[in-house]
Amino acid sequence: MGVDAEVTGSELLQFIIAGLKNGSIYALVALGFTIVYASTKAINFAQGEFYMFGGMFAVFFLSGLGMPLALAALVSVITVTAVGLGFDRVAIRPRRDAGPLTLIIITIGGSMVFQSFARHAFGPDERPLPVFTAGPSIDFFGAAIERQTLWIWALTAVAVVALTILYTRTKLGRAMRACMENREAARLMGIDTNRVVTISFGLAAGLGALGGLVVTPLTQTAFNVGPSMGVKGFAAAILGGLGNPLAAVAGGITLGLLESLSIGFLSSTYKDVIALAVLLAVLVLRPEGLFSRASREKM
Amino acid sequence: MLRVCDLEAGYGHVRVLKGVSIEVAAGEAVTLIGANGAGKSTLLKVLAGLLPAWDGCVELEGKNITGMRAHKRVREGLVLVPEGRMLFASMSVEDNLRLGAYSRGGKEAASEFGQDRATVYELFPVLGRRATQTAATLSGGEQQMLAIGRALMARPRLLLLDEPSLGLAPKVVTEIFSALQELRRRGLTILLVEQDARVALRHADRGYVVRTGEVALAGTAAELMDNDDVRLIYLGAWHGRD
Numbered sequence: 244m245g246v247d248a249e250v251t252g253s254e255l256l257q258f259i260i261a262g263l264k265n266g267s268i269y270a271l272v273a274l275g276f277t278i279v280y281a282s283t284k285a286i287n288f289a290q291g292e293f294y295m296f297g298g299m300f301a302v303f304f305l306s307g308l309g310m311p312l313a314l315a316a317l318v319s320v321i322t323v324t325a326v327g328l329g330f331d332r333v334a335i336r337p338r339r340d341a342g343p344l345t346l347i348i349i350t351i352g353g354s355m356v357f358q359s360f361a362r363h364a365f366g367p368d369e370r371p372l373p374v375f376t377a378g379p380s381i382d383f384f385g386a387a388i389e390r391q392t393l394w395i396w397a398l399t400a401v402a403v404v405a406l407t408i409l410y411t412r413t414k415l416g417r418a419m420r421a422c423m424e425n426r427e428a429a430r431l432m433g434i435d436t437n438r439v440v441t442i443s444f445g446l447a448a449g450l451g452a453l454g455g456l457v458v459t460p461l462t463q464t465a466f467n468v469g470p471s472m473g474v475k476g477f478a479a480a481i482l483g484g485l486g487n488p489l490a491a492v493a494g495g496i497t498l499g500l501l502e503s504l505s506i507g508f509l510s511s512t513y514k515d516v517i518a519l520a521v522l523l524a525v526l527v528l529r530p531e532g533l534f535s536r537a538s539r540e541k542m
Numbered sequence: 543m544l545r546v547c548d549l550e551a552g553y554g555h556v557r558v559l560k561g562v563s564i565e566v567a568a569g570e571a572v573t574l575i576g577a578n579g580a581g582k583s584t585l586l587k588v589l590a591g592l593l594p595a596w597d598g599c600v601e602l603e604g605k606n607i608t609g610m611r612a613h614k615r616v617r618e619g620l621v622l623v624p625e626g627r628m629l630f631a632s633m634s635v636e637d638n639l640r641l642g643a644y645s646r647g648g649k650e651a652a653s654e655f656g657q658d659r660a661t662v663y664e665l666f667p668v669l670g671r672r673a674t675q676t677a678a679t680l681s682g683g684e685q686q687m688l689a690i691g692r693a694l695m696a697r698p699r700l701l702l703l704d705e706p707s708l709g710l711a712p713k714v715v716t717e718i719f720s721a722l723q724e725l726r727r728r729g730l731t732i733l734l735v736e737q738d739a740r741v742a743l744r745h746a747d748r749g750y751v752v753r754t755g756e757v758a759l760a761g762t763a764a765e766l767m768d769n770d771d772v773r774l775i776y777l778g779a780w781h782g783r784d
Contacts, residue, residue: 414644417637417640417641417644418641418644420630420633421630421641421644424630424631424632424633425628425630427592427624427628428624428628428629428630429641430591430592430611430612430613431590431592431612431616431621431622431624431628431693432613432616432641432642432644432645432692432696433613433614433616433617433644433645433696434613434641434644435611435613436613
């Protein structure tokens with residue numbers, strides 16, 4: 244890709260910063276897809292609604308119940324995590340053995356239910372959240388970084404580090420990796436795989452909620468922001484290769500950068516097409532990225 | 543130790559087990575022999591809780607575990623070394639053993655883990671040398687050793703083994719069965735499914751011949767070795783008889 248003469252160095256930097264900002268959010272949503280896929284082999288199409296809930300519940304706890312912002316954010320993540328846990332217990336677990344396709348259809352239904360609930364409970368309007376830290380943008384070699392963007396990066400980094408510790412250092416994380424690799428073998432080790440799936444849904448919901456609430460000060464939120472973010476997160480997860488949590492983060496960042504640079508070098512008209520183009524390209528050209536884990540399952 | 547009565551089970555609408563009854567006493571090594579598709583592996587899967595029983599009972603030390611879920615059976619001391627080993631391929635030998643010990647809890651879990659791991663490495667020294675390698679890089683024989691070692695980490699009271707010799711060179715089979723012999727000597731109760739009836743009967747106290755989902759014949763290993771049908775069908779020859 245040749246650099247367009249009209250794009251200056253600081254503009255390029257600005258696009259990269261925007262890409263890394265959006266990419267971090269995609270990464271959080273993509274992590275949710277990956278974690279649920281790892282334990283169920285199903286795609287959770289309600290993942291975007293967890294993102295939407297994150298912002299909407301935070302707004303509700305802040306404006307509706309008058310909680311301070313930090314508390315509203317924390318309670319929102321906890322609430323949405325509980326929604327994820329409950330979603331598994333009520334809708335997924337009863338049909339756990341029905342196969343991925345059935346589960347996927349259930350999650351699409353869940354997405355619709357969550358969206359209607361949000362529309363009726365919180366109303367049809369766009370809702371704002373205040374920025375976490377007030378103040379002017381920070382100048383970075385001629386490009387501006389909003390303070391909220393720093394929050395986005397910091398919280399994403401904390402989430403990724405926490406998840407890495409969970410996966411590599413804890414007994415629960417080992418059980419989750421075992422399920423990821425071979426669910427039947429995991430059961431033979433004495434691992435309660437149902438519990439792992441429930442926890443996966445809770446984690447995915449919490450991560451989605453975190454993404455949704457931290458970005459709301461910049462974008463506002465509404466009952467219907469879930470599905471389009473779901474597509475972005477899904478594309479990022481596929482791009483990274485489903486089944487590997489850290490690859491999902493890389494996929495998210497990559498997708499964010501691709502989008503943002505396409506605005507810089509092509510036109511903002513194509514921004515939302517990028518995710519779908521990436522999704523199709525990966526599925527057509529690198530489907531083994533999608534199934535690489537699944538095919539090893541039988542060892 | 544284990545009592546199975548009139549067990550029926552299968553896949554979808556196909557009934558594979560048509561009323562199987564077997565017993566394994568504490569400290570015994572019992573083998574199930576039979577042709578491919580006779581239902582031996584299906585029986586082990588039902589015993590481990592991977593497949594539901596349609597009818598009949600499974601009792602472990604007098605406790606009815608027929609409907610118990612798989613992960614709870616491990617805590618009861620019933621551990622399966624599955625067909626095809628089912629190792630965690632991308633994880634190291636050590637991590638596989640750690641997962642084997644997953645069901646072990648309590649304050650002593652950490653020190654017990656070290657102890658049990660040492661026991662496994664003593665039984666299969668090659669695993670100790672490969673501790674940090676991923677399971678996928680092991681040879682077939684080493685993988686089978688790891689599968690057995692991983693099962694031992696749960697401190698089983700009854701060890702179920704599904705085709706441990708499958709696809710392995712004779713020398714490796716000998717090595718694995720001498721380890722099983724050692725485990726027997728230490729008092730572990732074993733239920734072994736094996737296509738190689740000769741190997742199986744040589745390493746068992748008693749055996750059952752399973753034919754099309756039913757127990758066709760039962761007896762001590764010596765009796766079965768001497769049985770004409772068994773010799774003809776499962777030992778594959780008359781030679782060696784004096």
